[in-house]
Amino acid sequence: MVVRLLLGLIFVLVAFAVVRALAPARAALAGIVLGAGAVVLVALNRQAITSVEFWAGLVGFAAILSALMIVIHPNPMVSVLFLIVNLFSVALFYLILNAQFLAAIQVIVYAGAIMVLFLFVVMLLNLKAEEGLRGGGGPQRYGAVILGGLFAGLMFHALRNRGPRPYFEPGSFDSGFGTARELGRLLFTRYLFAFEAASLLLIAAMIGAVVLAKRRLR
Amino acid sequence: MDPAVTRVLVEASVKIALFFGVLLTVIAYMTWVERRVSAWIQDRRGPNRVGPFGLLQPLADGIKFLFKEAITPPHVYRPVYLLAPVMIFIPALVTFSVVPIGPAVTLFGRRIPLLIADVDNGVLIILAFASMGVYGVALAGWSSNNKYSLMGGLRSSAQLISYELAMGIAIVGVLMATGSLRLTDIVTHQIANGWNALWQLPGFLIFVIAAFAETNRLPFDLPEAETELVAGYHTEYSGMRFSMFYMAEYANMITASALATTLYLGGYHVPGLAALGLPETAMVIVQVLAFCLKVAFFLFVFVWVRWTLPRFRYDQLMNLGWKGLLPIALAHVLWVSFLVLAGRA
Numbered sequence: 001m002v003v004r005l006l007l008g009l010i011f012v013l014v015a016f017a018v019v020r021a022l023a024p025a026r027a028a029l030a031g032i033v034l035g036a037g038a039v040v041l042v043a044l045n046r047q048a049i050t051s052v053e054f055w056a057g058l059v060g061f062a063a064i065l066s067a068l069m070i071v072i073h074p075n076p077m078v079s080v081l082f083l084i085v086n087l088f089s090v091a092l093f094y095l096i097l098n099a100q101f102l103a104a105i106q107v108i109v110y111a112g113a114i115m116v117l118f119l120f121v122v123m124l125l126n127l128k129a130e131e132g133l134r135g136g137g138g139p140q141r142y143g144a145v146i147l148g149g150l151f152a153g154l155m156f157h158a159l160r161n162r163g164p165r166p167y168f169e170p171g172s173f174d175s176g177f178g179t180a181r182e183l184g185r186l187l188f189t190r191y192l193f194a195f196e197a198a199s200l201l202l203i204a205a206m207i208g209a210v211v212l213a214k215r216r217l218r
Numbered sequence: 219m220d221p222a223v224t225r226v227l228v229e230a231s232v233k234i235a236l237f238f239g240v241l242l243t244v245i246a247y248m249t250w251v252e253r254r255v256s257a258w259i260q261d262r263r264g265p266n267r268v269g270p271f272g273l274l275q276p277l278a279d280g281i282k283f284l285f286k287e288a289i290t291p292p293h294v295y296r297p298v299y300l301l302a303p304v305m306i307f308i309p310a311l312v313t314f315s316v317v318p319i320g321p322a323v324t325l326f327g328r329r330i331p332l333l334i335a336d337v338d339n340g341v342l343i344i345l346a347f348a349s350m351g352v353y354g355v356a357l358a359g360w361s362s363n364n365k366y367s368l369m370g371g372l373r374s375s376a377q378l379i380s381y382e383l384a385m386g387i388a389i390v391g392v393l394m395a396t397g398s399l400r401l402t403d404i405v406t407h408q409i410a411n412g413w414n415a416l417w418q419l420p421g422f423l424i425f426v427i428a429a430f431a432e433t434n435r436l437p438f439d440l441p442e443a444e445t446e447l448v449a450g451y452h453t454e455y456s457g458m459r460f461s462m463f464y465m466a467e468y469a470n471m472i473t474a475s476a477l478a479t480t481l482y483l484g485g486y487h488v489p490g491l492a493a494l495g496l497p498e499t500a501m502v503i504v505q506v507l508a509f510c511l512k513v514a515f516f517l518f519v520f521v522w523v524r525w526t527l528p529r530f531r532y533d534q535l536m537n538l539g540w541k542g543l544l545p546i547a548l549a550h551v552l553w554v555s556f557l558v559l560a561g562r563a
Contacts, residue, residue: 077298077360084353104342112349116375119353123360123368179338180399 005045005054006159009061010152012037013068020072034065056096063089076122080115087111099178225328233334237314241472246276248468252521259525280461288457291362298361303455303462306354309347310469316340317476318402320486320506324498331402332506340401341393344477345386348432351470352378355434355451358463362454370450373440377431377535381438384543385428391421391554392481405485415482417557420550422482424543426519429474431539433467436524440532475516476509483512 015037019030038061045054066085073079087110094103174182187195250265250272257264265272290296320332337343352375359371392414393399396407408414415422431438440450447453452463479485486505496504530538 075295077295081298081353081357100337100339101342104339104346107346108342108349112346112352113379116349116352116356116379119356120372120375123356123372180342 005041005057006060007156008037008041008044009057009064010155012041013061013064016065017068017072020068052096056093059089059092059096063093077119080118080122083118084111084115087115097178101178101180101183229328229330230334234315237334238311241311241314241469242465244472245465245468246280248471248517249279249464250275251517252524255518255521256525259522283458283461286457288459291364291454293363294454295361295363298357299454300459302354302358302361303459303466304354305357306351306466307462307469309350309354310466310473313344313347313473314476316343316401317473317480318405318485319476319509320502323502332502333402336400336402339399341389341399341404345382345389348385349378349382351432354466358455359451362451364454366448367451367453370447370453373447373532374434374451377434377438377440377539380536380539381428381431381543384424384539384547385432387544387547387551388421388424388428389481390551391418394551394554394558401480401485405480405487408484409487413482413484413487418482418550418554420546421554422478424547424550425482426478426516427543429478430520430523431535433470433474433520435467435471435520437527437530438535439529440535471517471520472513475513475520478516479509479512485509 012034016030016034019033063086066082066089069082070079070086073082087106091103091106091111094100094106253275254264254272256262265275268274268278290299315334316337318331318333318336322329322331324330355374355378356371359367359369359374362368392404395411395414395418396404398404398407404414430436452460455463486509488505488508491501491504
C-alpha cells in the first residue's frame with residue numbers, strides 16, 4: 001500500500017515537471033495537475049491517513065516538489081525561497097524520526113542563517129529572471145534522460161523488493177532518543193574528538209575568511 | 219479515528235483558537251494603548267472619540283484598513299510582494315505556542331497544560347522562528363523593487379541577525395541554570411529557586427535590549443527611519459497589507475514580552491501564593507492574571523521607551539550589538555557557569 005502511495009506521488013511529480021518544462025508560461029495548468037493529483041492520491045489512500053508512512057510520504061512530496069521548483073523556476077529569488085521550503089521539509093523528516101533537537105537546529109542553522117546569506121547574495125547580484133527554461137544542449141540532454149531512467153529503475157526496484165519490516169518505528173526508540181540531553185552527552189563523551197576537530201575546522205575557515213578579506217587593507 | 223487521538227486534536231484546536239483570538243484582540247488594542255500612552259507622555263489627549271475612552275478606535279481602524287484600496291504598484295514582484303507580510307506575521311504567532319501562560323489545570327477530569335505545545339526544545343523553537351522573521355522583512359524590501367524598501371530590508375535583516383546572536387547567548391545563562399530547554403521546566407525551576415532576573419541581571423537586560431531590536435521598535439527602528447528611507451521596507455504597501463506589518467510588530471512585541479516574563483520573571487509565578495491556601499482553580503486564575511500583568515508591564519515599557527528615546531544611528535546600532543552586547547553576553551555566560559558550578563558544589 002505504501003509502495004502504491006509513493007509511486008503515485010512520484011507519478012504526479014513527474015507529470016507536474018513535464019507540464020512545467022513543456023509549457024513554462026502556463027503555471028496554472030501545472031498547478032491544476034498538482035492539485036488534482038494530490039486529491040486523487042488522498043482519496044485513494046484515505047484509510048492510511050493516520051499512519052506515519054502517510055505523513056512521511058506527504059512531507060517527502062513537499063520536499064521533492066520544492067526541490068523540483070528550485071531547478072524549474074525561472075526567478076532565482078523564488079528558487080531560494082523554495083530551497084527554504086525544502087530545508088524545512090528535511091527538518092520535518094527529522095521530527096518524524098524523533099530527532100527533535102536536530103530538527104530545531106536544521107531550521108536555525110540552514111533555513112535561518114545560511115539561507116539568509118543566499119538570499120542576500122541573490123538579492124544584491126540583481127539577477128534577472130531567465131526567459132523560460134533553457135533546455136540543456138545536445139549531449140547533456142541525452143545523458144540526463146539516461147541517468148534519470150536508471151535512477152527511476154533503481155527506485156522502483158528498491159520499492160518492490162523492500163523487506164516486510166517498516167522503514168522506521170519511532171515507538172521502538174529509547175525515550176531519550178534525539179533530545180538535547182542525549183545528544184550533548186554523546187558529543188561530549190563518545191564523539192568528543194570528532195566534535196572538537198569539526199570546531200577547529202570551522203575556526204580555521206573563519207580565520208581564513210578574515211585574512212582573505214583583510215589582505216587589501218594592510 | 220482513535221478516541222485518544224480525537225481528544226488530543228480537539229484539545230489542541232480549542233487552545234489554538236483561544237490563543238489566536240486573544241492575541242489578535244491584544245494586538246488590536248495595543249495600537250490604542252500606544253496612541254493613548256504616547257498622548258499621555260506628550261501631554262495630549264489621544265484618540266478618545268470612538269466609544270468610551272476611544273476604546274472602539276481599533277475597530278474603526280480595522281474597518282478603515284479593510285475598505286481602503288490596496289494598491290499594488292506595477293513594478294513589484296507580485297507573488298513575493300503578497301507573501302512577505304504573511305511571512306512576517308506567522309513566526310510571531312507560532313512562537314507563542316510554546317509559552318506557558320499558567321500551570322496545568324484540571325478540566326473535565328483531564329490535566330490540561332495551559333500552553334499549546336509543551337515541547338522538549340521550546341527555547342530552540344523560539345530561536346528558530348525568530349530567525350524566520352528576517353525573511354518577511356528582506357523579501358518585502360526586495361519584492362517592492364524600490365531602493366528605499368531594499369535599503370530598509372537590508373538594514374533590518376543585518377540588525378535582526380546581529381541582535382539574535384546576543385539574545386541567544388543571553389538565554390544560554392538561563393538554560394545552564396535550568397538544565398533544560400523546556401519552557402515549563404524553566405518556570406518550575408524559577409518557582410523553586412527564585413526568579414532568574416534577580417541573579418542574572420546582565421542577561422536579562424541584554425535580552426530586553428535585543429528584544430527591542432528584534433521587534434524593530436525604537437530606539438532600533440532604523441529599517442523604517444522615515445527621514446532617510448521614506449518608510450523602509452513597507453513603503454510600497456497600503457491598506458490591509460500595510461496593517462499586516464503593524465500587526466506583526468505588535469505580535470512580535472507580545473511574544474517578546476511573554477518570553478522575557480517566562481525566561482526571567484518567573485512566568486506565571488506569584489511569590490507567596492502557595493501559603494494562602496486557595497482552592498486550585500482560584501490559584502490558576504491568579505497565576506494566569508499574574509502572567510498577563512507581567513506581560514502588560516513589558517508592553518508598557520516598549521511603548522514608554524518608544525516615546526522617550528531618539529533613534530540610533532546605524533553605526534551606533536552595529537557597534538552596540540557587536541562590540542557591546544555580544545562580549546557582555548559572553549562574559550555573562552562565563553559568570554553564570556561559575557555560579558552554577560559553585561551552587562552545585
